[in-house]
Amino acid sequence: MNHVFDLPAVLTELLYGDESAEPLERTLDKLITPDFVQRINGRVYRRAEYTAHVREMRQMVTGGGELQVLEQISTGSGIAGRFLFRMVPADGQALTFESHLFARIDGGRVARLIEVAHLIGDDHDEDFLATVPSE
Known part of the structure; x- marks a missing residue:
């Protein structure tokens, strides 16, 4: 792969996108391969x-x-990473998920996502969720 693939931008567009701006099928065609598979x-x-x-x-x-x-x-x-997804439904009760993701990129699109995710409660440890400083 000759360029840096921006997985966070792809995930943001997928999960927080607006179908009134772009139909979901068009977004998927642009971001994921036809034989895409996700395991959550x-x-x-x-x-x-x-x-x-x-x-x-x-x-x-x-x-x-x-x-x-x-x-x-x-x-x-x-690409492998650890992410926090914050979601605020219409009722305003925010949910936060910690997600460990492993992605395979093919031709500039996501071909596979393997994910282990869990809901983060109000009692989570801020130190545990903190980013790891780069060396």
């Missing part, structure tokens, strides 16, 4: 299931949200 906590989503999943996630952020990169490493066509 062991559940497998092929392209069709992933489309429904993204729509559901977008509905969870109608009140706003953000993505924070805690750690990220890129090597060749692979």
Whole structure:
């Protein structure tokens, strides 16, 4: 891969995008491969299931949200990272998920995402979630 792939920008566009600005299918065609597969906590989503999943996630952020990169490493066509996803549904009850993601990039689009995610409660340890200083 000759350029730096911006996985956080792709995830932001997928999860926090607005279908009134660009239809979801067009966004997916631009960002993920036709044979894309995501596995979240062991559940497998092929392209069709992933489309429904993204729509559901977008509905969870109608009140706003953000993505924070805690750690990220890129090597060749692979990216691994630890991220915080904040989601604010219309009711205003914010949810925060810590996500460990492993992505494979093919031709400038995401071909595979393997993710382990868990909900962060109000009692989480700020030191544990802090970014690791680069050396």
